[in-house]
Every structure is written in C-alpha cells, then in structure tokens.
C-alpha cells in the first residue's frame with residue numbers, strides 16, 4: 001500500500017504563495033496523480049462513433065461550409081475523456097471524418113504531423129502525395145507522412161468521405177506542429193503501390209538507390225482483403241488473422257508514430273486481445289463486429305469507429321456466423337516501442 005501523502009491544503013497559505021511567487025510547486029500533493037500505483041489512469045474513454053449518426057451531420061457541413069472556408073471539411077471524433085475541445089481520440093491519436101464533394105479541391109499543404117486516410121465511401125476522389133496520385137476507393141489506406149505535400153481532389157459525382165488518423169495530439173504536445181501551404185501539384189507517373197505490388201519482391205535499381213523514406217503511399221483494399229483471406233485459408237489455426245501496413249523497404253511500420261493493421265475476424269470468431277499499453281482505434285470496413293472494452297460494449301456497423309484506452313481488457317467478436325468481418329486498426333505501438341514504454345500484460 002502507498003503511504004498517504006501530504007496535501008496542498010496541509011501547507012500554510014503564505015508558504016504556498018511564496019513558492020508560487022518563485023514558480024515553485026511542491027511535488028508530494030501531486031505525486032500520486034502523475035504516478036498512479038500499479039497502472040496508469042487514462043483520460044481516454046472507450047468511445048463509439050456510429051457512422052449512421054455522424055454521416056448526415058457531415059453532409060450538412062457540406063451545405064453549411066464551402067471548402068474554401070474549411071480547407072479540410074472535417075468533423076473531429078473527439079474523446080470526451082480528454083475534453084472535446086482537445087480534439088483527441090487518445091493521448092497520441094486524432095480522428096476526423098472528412099467530406100469532399102464533386103469538383104472540390106482541398107489545397108496542397110504539408111505539415112509535421114503524420115496522417116493516413118481510410119476511405120469510407122464514394123468514388124472519384126484522389127489524393128496527390130508529393131506528386132504521386134493516389135485514387136481513393138473504399139477501404140484503401142493512403143499515407144501522407146510528415147513533411148510530404150498533399151492535396152485532395154474529386155472528379156466523381158457523389159460525396160466522398162474518409163477517416164483521417166493523425167498523430168497530431170502528440171506532435172502538438174511536443175510544440176512541433178505547423179503547416180506550410182503550397183500550390184497545385186505536378187503529377188509524376190510513378191506509383192509505389194505498383195513498384196511494390198508483390199510481397200517479397202523489392203525493386204533493386206542498379207544505378208541509383210531509391211531515396212524515398214516512404215516508398216508506398218497507397219495500400220489498395222482489394223489487395224489487403226485478398227491477403228487476409230489467403231492468410232486465413234493458409235493457416236486455419238491462426239488465432240488472429242492480422243496484417244500490418246508496413247514500409248516495404250524496411251519491413252518496419254508504415255509510419256514512425258502510429259501503427260496501422262487490417263484484421264479479419266472469421267465468421268463467429270471471438271478474439272481476446274492481450275492487455276497492452278497503447279490505446280487502439282477500430283474502424284469497421286466490412287461486416288459487423290462487437291468491441292468490448294472493460295465493462296463497455298459497442299456493436300460496430302460498417303463504417304463505425306471506436307476507440308479504447310491502453311491498459312484495458314479488449315475483446316472483439318464477429319457478430320455474423322457466416323461472413324467474415326474486416327477491421328482497420330490504428331494504435332500507438334510504434335511510439336510506445338520507440339520510447340521504451342510498451343508493455344503487454346498476460
């Protein structure tokens with residue numbers, strides 16, 4: 001048991017005032033709050049954002065606010081545990097649902113936070129990333145890593161919506177968040193998704209080295225879905241049919257701070273995840289799935305998003321007995337591992 005420590009109120013008011021005057025603070029009244037016993041006390045609350053409820057409000061934003069007045073027309077999925085104005089899903093993750101209407105252009109810029117887009121609905125939109133045109137189709141993952149120019153355009157005839165996942169809360173906390181505006185990009189012919197289309201085969205230039213830190217920017221959903229199904233068929237006893245979105249040159253994480261994964265739940269499958277330090281985000285691409293985090297339970301319909309804090313017992317269940325469920329997962333694992341604070345319990 002921890003000893004009970006002295007409180008601020010136990011100290012003479014003039015002593016506390018004298019400390020304040022010199023920008024000094026006694027540690028012991030706050031020690032247990034910054035260093036709780038046994039496990040952290042996350043502000044992040046398990047939260048569910050049903051797409052059915054947010055979609056009409058996002059489309060309404062399309063009527064209320066022209067793209068020129070928004071630059072990025074986004075409704076932020078804010079975790080109430082952090083306070084909505086903080087625009088945080090977890091300590092390090094930001095989530096937003098972005099709407100682009102036919103003919104609109106979200107101008108080119110670059111910034112320090114890393115972003116990815118998971119396409120939710122609609123056809124005809126694209127993102128140019130440092131001159132590489134990435135078409136946006138449902139379930140595609142598109143990276144816009146730190147420092148790379150990106151702009152969004154739309155040649156189709158229906159609204160396009162995608163989920164943005166950024167490490168903005170962390171980069172902002174580090175006082176390292178800023179952006180630079182650019183001009184319309186010149187599109188180059190290359191596509192990393194083509195050059196790295198087949199696992200195990202790497203482009204090997206003889207006369208020059210590929211200098212790109214992020215060689216693959218678009219991960220098409222049809223490839224990811226097929227890879228999950230082939231893994232499930234090849235390894236019938238594999239408990240978690242999961243793929244990591246990785247950098248094909250290094251084999252490591254696709255980005256430096258957040259981790260991205262695609263998980264297939266077999267028909268009827270229940271999956272108990274190990275208790276781990278990073279917070280997680282679940283976004284249902286296809287099927288239906290239940291997320292249980294400690295005492296809370298959410299039923300995810302297609303395009304729903306949920307967030308769970310780190311250090312909590314999480315389990316997933318496919319609600320269908322005859323169809324697989326496909327879940328996109330984002331988490332803070334690369335960050336925790338780099339910082340040496342990653343933990344897995346049990």
Ligand code: 1HN
Pocket residue numbers: 072074096098106111115150152164166168
């Ligand atoms: C951003 O650049 C985009 O480029 C979307 O689509 C959301 C949220 C915060 C900061 C930058 C985009 C963003 C963002």
